[in-house]
Amino acid sequence: VFNFQGLETRHKNVDTVVIRENTEGEYSGLEHEVVPGVVESLKIISAEKSTRIAEYAFKYAVMNGRKKVTAVHKANIMKAADGLFLKCCADVAKKYPGIEFEGMIVDNACMQMTSKPQQFDVIVLPNLYGNIVTNLATGLVGGPGLFPGMNIGASGAMFEQGARHAATQLAGRNVANPTATILSGCMMLRYLKLNHEADRISNAVMAMYKDGGKEYLTPDVGGSGSTSEFVKAITTRLNYD
Helix, strand or coil, rough: CCCCCCCCCCCCCCECCECCCCCCEHHHCCCCEEEEEEEEEEEEECCCCCCCHHHHHHHHHHHHHCEEEEECCCCCCCCCCCHHHHHHHHHHCCCCCCEEEEEEEEHHHHHHHHHHHHHHHHHCHHHHHHHHHHHHHHHHHCCCCCEEEEEEEECCCEEEEECCCCCCCCCCCCCCCCCCHHHHHHHHHCCCCCCHHHHHHHHHHHHHHHHCCCCCHHHHHHHHCCHHHHHHHHHHHHHCC
């Protein structure tokens, strides 16, 4: 999540990576009705998955020149589940003395994100908190149509916009912002070691915002253009690059 040069937002100098564990937590889908009118939903937190996502966060920080990892949790209340997540993150942090580490309670993290988002570098979170904080963060600097995302597994990866909004109300209207999808494609190219191609496309996208071409930008970021006009303008830039 970062500022697009040329796009006016409330906060400046935001540059944060949100890393979300997305295989367990409240999104495990383990729910049942105990008795009529009473539903139990299970939150699953394991040392294995918590350690895995913490390792990824710290390795990402090292490989990308990041300086701090913040583990977001609610261990003050959910002492067993979130306490385990926080402990795993803290244990992994000991292996990376060059990276600053802090834990932050999720409600405080949301307040800090809205008041001073510049303090965050890499954030690592369990599943549900990651979903909420990702959407909050994108809303601060332009909205869900801008920011890319990826799902990384042991044997593969998939790429999609970072804040997952179906935006069904935009279907068929040719006004959806394609920026997040295009930049997610750039992430895929980098994952495939096609860095030159990824840089060409991402630079063309950034230049669109920097130049302030409102006639090409989509309505969600204050433009008057359409999805197809935005994409056509990008391909034109690439053809003349």
